[in-house]
Amino acid sequence: MKFRDGMWLTAEGLRVEYAEEVYSIKKTEQGLSLLCPTKKIRSRGDTLNLSTLTIDIEAQSDGIISVETTHWQGETNKGPHFDLYPAGKPSFDAKVSEGTEGTTLTAGSLAVTIEPGTFDIRFDAADGSKHLTSLSNRSVGLAYSPAPSNPLQTGDLRDFKHYIFTQTSLAVGESVHGLGERFGPFNKLGQSVTLWNADGGTSSDQAYKNISFWLSNRGYGVFVDHAGKVELEVGSERCCRVQTSVEGQRLKWYVIYGKTPKEVLYRYSTLTGKPSKVPSWSYGLWLSTSFTTNYDEATVNSFLEGMKERDITVDVFHYDCFWMPAFKWTDFVFDSERFPDPKAQIGRLKASGLVKKVCVWINPYIAQHGEAFQEAAEKGYLLKRKNGDVWQWDLWQAGMGLVDFTNPAAVEWYVNCLNKLFDQGVDAIKTDFGERVPTRDVAWHDSSVDPEKMHNFYAFLYNKVVYEALEQRYGPQQAVLFARSATAGTQRFPLQWGGDCESTPEAMAESVRGGLGLGLGGFAFWSVDIGGFEGFPPAWIYKRWVAFGLLCSHSRLHGSSSYRVPWTIDDDDRSDEGCTRTLAKWTALKNRLMPYLFTQAAQAVEGGIPLSLRAMCLEFPEDPTAWFLDRQFMIGDNLLAAPIFDESGEVEFYLPKGKWTSFFTNEVRTGPGWFREKHGFGSLPLYVRENSVLLLGKEGVRGAVYDYAEDVEVCLYHVSEGAKATLIDHEGKELGVIEAGSDGNIKNDKILKGSPTVSKDGRKIDEHTTKAIKSLT
Known part of the structure; x- marks a missing residue:
């Protein structure tokens, strides 16, 4: 949602009020509470007849600081709420300090500083090595729609919508990624994004999986702690800011810092929950x-x-x-x-x-013609309308109801x-x-x-x-x-x-x-x-x-x-x-x-990172090109894959710095650089990263479940001494670590069964597949 008409005007039909200064700072149990009036206070009379915003900044765990902006604190903070730190909150040390630059709250590796006498809230690496983002002039505010003509009208909000918004700064060259399973451009800069689950297919701006977390190429992420609709303007209202807005009286989000994108995701998954293993x-x-x-x-x-x-x-x-x-x-x-x-x-x-x-x-939809509907309806297992009727419609299944999981x-x-x-x-x-899932005229059990x-x-x-x-x-x-x-x-x-x-x-x-x-x-x-x-x-x-x-x-x-x-x-x-x-x-x-x-x-x-598809920027964050690659991906740490989208079999792909070996031909390419190849249907650009020990199951295995330690082919790709690969059996038990020695042989091969082989310059290849691959550059 956009609140401005360009830089100078307010959008038509809206009233917008901004936090103009930090009037006072109060220390709290976990951090700082800022009182921010919506005009500069020059005399006692200025404190009357105006709105204020309270900004509560709290240290949550190492590298994570939350920011909650509230207009009227009397609003009931209804659920549901995200289940945060499901495995328990890590212990850490937080501290507040005062200096010439302002008041600083530190949460391990992340610090936030509030500069006195103005409105400037800066987030930095605690060691001073990196500035991350800021809340600066007119970056936090509230809005009414439609614009009230008299303050007395806000005593009855039934005819008005009320919004809270914040705008974090975007640096020159900064890019924004994530926000769920979105099918448009990988870099979200310039986009308006609405986080609202919808059955929209894969060719629209709608998404089935809206995740209120985004990752910046500057070494931090932002998680918006709001289970409902969230609207973002990613450099699309102010080109130098990411604006987040929700309808309501409060908005809470977390800044998550890490020295690498993987560390950011590790902390994010600690906050919201790690994925479970699958068999x-x-x-x-x-x-x-x-x-x-x-x-x-x-x-x-x-x-x-x-x-x-x-x-x-x-x-x-x-x-x-x-x-x-x-x-x-x-x-x-x-x-x-x-x-x-x-x-x-x-x-x-x-x-x-x-x-x-x-x-x-x-x-979760229960059609009224099925055997389950009558029992579910009679016993109150289905979502109801406010008048007590079962909520139903004919979209998808005739007369379907919705299971009320509350x-x-x-x-x-x-x-x-x-x-x-x-x-x-x-x-x-x-x-x-x-x-x-309907939102109007419904009454949940809870x-x-x-x-x-x-x-x-x-x-x-x-x-x-x-x-x-x-x-x-x-x-x-x-x-x-x-x-x-x-x-x-x-x-x-x-x-x-x-x-x-x-x-x-x-x-x-x-x-x-x-x-x-x-x-x-x-x-x-x-x-x-x-x-x-x-x-x-x-x-x-x-x-x-x-x-x-x-x-x-x-x-x-x-x-x-x-x-x-x-x-x-x-x-x-x-x-x-x-x-x-x-x-x-x-x-x-x-x-x-x-x-x-x-x-x-x-x-x-x-x-808390993807196995596949893993974005290239997670493995190569220092390579600027990696943040814009959306037609290739990593499979784990060591394999790079580039699907082919052209009927001709031609494909262009990028290899980051280092030596890369074709899985299919053992040909070595040196990055960084762009390359073009032509492939038959039995191959695509699949490259193995330098210093990889790749363990392959025996040839001719049937299915995904077998003895992963038997007749293994150990493939060494330009390894140096100490290169490792862990071996886990099909039941998830760790068997040990295969390690490359100084002589090019492997250590700890006793964990391998049968007749393992070692391929020191790639792997044993299929000559027939090799003939169907042509280098174009």
């Missing part, structure tokens, strides 16, 4: 029935048998919506005509070895419904939707919550309930979701996928940008609909998307009205460049990468 089987290939396609037990079996016959291992099979009858979503009951004995069928699938696990689709009894009922699915052999849940704040926060409650039900049934670190909606903190309940994308190269690029952005919000795991959700992908798009999708942390074949098994895409072309062989090769490659991926995943969880 090794979830990294394998997932196959879906697709959305509106027609299927039954015979169709499912034909898909899985066809994949096996074509040497493509499927670890998870997913039943999308129509496992339930039409008009009855979600009632948790299999369509008896198509699946007369689901428990037996699922049991047969697993016993046959065609899949390891089974997933089903659900959502009602403990509704949560218990919903979990019991899930347990019946688990009893039938379901291992994972796709938690679709959760974005279309009357202390604000319906406007519940809109985004509903995604947290919904996924939390399902995740904890899975965890209760299958044990710690064994729960797996496939969620579409999210808000800050939802990274604790992995994993998430990118929503409804079209089957086009542009949509694939949109998805890459979405995954990069979400990863900057503490989300370790992310997936995408391989081939695109909407439409019928041409063979070349399907194959390029397969390569991209199998390099995401998690990989699922899913479409809307068309299947995604490869033989339906190109009339079962079995040639080396056909869809079938392409999918088989990339699935096999990901399975071989599991010793590397599973270890990197554990490190990503600990650090």
